[in-house]
Amino acid sequence: MSDHTEMKQVDMNYKKDRPKAKNPLKIEDLSLRDGHQSLFATRGRxxxxxxVAEKMDQIGFxxxxxxxxxxxxxxHRFLGEDPWERLRTLKRYFKKTPFSMLLRGQNLVGYRNYADDVAKLFVKKTVDNGMEIFRTFDALNDFRxxxxxxxxxxxxxxxxxxxxxxxxxxxxxGGDVYNLEYYIQKAKLLEDMGADSICIKDMAGxxxxxxxxxxxxxxxANVKPMIHLHSHFTSGMSPLSHLKAIEAGVDIIDTCLTPYAYRTSHAALExxxxxxxxxNRDTGFDINALADINEILExxxxxxxxxxxxxxxxxxIDINVLLHQTxxxxxxxxxxxxxxxxxxxxIDAVYKELPRVRKELGQIPLVTPxxxxxxxxxVNNxxxxxxxxxxxxxxxxVRDLCYxxxxxxxxxIDPEVQKKALKGYSRGETPITCRPAEVLEPELEIARKEIGDLALDDEDLIIYALFPVTGKKYLLQKYGKEKVPDALKPITLEDVAKQKEMIEKAKKGELVEKSKIKEAPEKSGNIRTFNVFVDGDYFEVGVDEVGGSPVITYAMPV
Structure with missing residues (x-):
């Protein structure tokens, strides 16, 4: 149980230029990636x-x-932006703070395993464009x-x-799979691979x-690289867990600036x-400088x-995470x-079936994909x-997973489920045991021939290789061969103000000009009475055409 052994009280000092702590906690800020990805559908431009970039660069992250x-x-798909240009642009403002990215192992930044030639060129060009830290994960914790x-x-x-x-x-x-020994052994494997730091990536909080x-x-106690804790706020536990991790001696934690924090994002920094x-773990950060950044964002x-x-x-807080560990x-x-x-x-049947399916498919971690x-x-089951x-x-x-x-x-994986999944499978009915990418053919030269002169450099080529359909469409727009749709254009503060004004008018009933109220006219001799039925009730309603003309003209008998 916790004994606070790594936390020591020292003299209180509130000044921004206070002496550096003996073992300051390192902070990675996620606002400009995971923050807006978690809260705002990754739409941050x-x-x-x-x-806020230059001000963030002065904080000391x-x-x-x-x-x-x-x-x-x-x-490239929804914002009409060149992903590579973001790196180059932000690098002009962040002159001291290293850049970090989330790399999905062989999936890179896509949703499938890419061939080795694509993976290698992607990493090289990412470094060329300013990246310094590669946070690398695999959904199955298969470090191959x-x-x-x-x-x-x-x-x-x-x-x-x-x-x-x-x-x-x-x-x-605990339990027979994800216990303390499991994580220690995985950490040792990463250390053997040359990891400069090791991150516990807690996707669901x-x-x-x-x-x-x-x-x-x-x-x-078991590995030498720095230990980093990444835990989403979703369940509400992450601030508590971070604090206990700090007491245990964690080197780095992930947080977001307050406007990008909480809900499915991360704990707030401030x-x-x-x-x-x-x-002795004082960050050394200036809380007033953080407040200035937050004000600009808000x-x-x-x-x-x-x-x-x-x-x-x-x-x-989503307590379903606590109930179902998903x-x-x-x-x-x-x-x-x-x-x-x-x-x-x-839905209750799905909640009941979910742990059973997960177990039959190899008790896999639940993270994209x-x-x-x-x-x-x-759901299918x-x-x-x-x-x-x-x-x-x-x-x-599921067939791909079983293969x-x-x-x-x-x-x-459950043998019966695997056998059924692979029956008639296009790649074969015997699952592979090698590194998955070894069964993939090189892709770069094929992509280069397909995209032709539309890709002016390797960065363009990678956009197409990773996302052939949307990537090509973006390149056509980038080089003026197709018009950029209005839907991809940014919203301005003026647009926000107009929308807010419209909403306020709608609330007050002022969107449509109210007709002037007149005194009720006299009934004509042509008024007709109708029964109007509403939800089982009926009302007698008199209908009289404006001007007193007959509402319905009947044909005279001949």
């Missing part, structure tokens, strides 16, 4: 990062995460999926941060405070700055994105799938299975 994850896809990218990261002189995706077998740390303490203590004052930036915030719930976004997807099939009444794989198959047959409708992604295209699962 480069132009809206520039107003260990790193700022500005790229990777879903940003590469969203920038790092083997193509890590040597290039190291050769380029960049920082390789190896991630272990945090998952649970039980409601808390599952790590409990005392588990965080024990895990960080164990990792610090409470940690104040909480650690007067301790006033000049986030009004443009407020409409993207999911405000369907009042609560900022990421909040995954649960939302399950609900949406059931709604589309008019089967929302099956495995959370979608398990979730969709669970609930809707289409019969008492005599399970897995009647198996998705293509080994995503990597090796933590425990063996």
């Amino acid at each position: 480069t132009e809206d990062m520039i107003p 260990w790193a700022v995460e500005v790229w990777g994850g879903a940003t590469f896809d969203t920038m 999926n790092f083997e193509a990218v890590v040597p290039v990261i190291k050769e380029c002189g960049a920082h390789f941060q190896g991630c272990i995706c945090y998952s649970l077998t039980e409601p808390r740390l 599952l790590i409990a405070p005392y588990d965080a303490y024990e895990l960080i203590k164990a990792l610090k 409470p940690f700055v104040m909480s650690l004052l007067g301790t 006033r000049d930036v986030l009004p443009k994105y407020k409409h993207l915030l999911d405000d369907t719930k009042v609560s900022v 990421p909040g976004g995954m649960l939302s997807n399950l609900v949406n799938q059931l709604k589309e099939m008019d089967a929302l009444d099956k 495995t959370s979608q794989i398990v979730g969709t198959q669970t 609930v809707l289409f299975d019969t008492p005599d047959e399970r897995y009647k409708m198996i998705t293509a992604q 080994g295209l995503y990597g090796k699962t933590s425990v063996a």
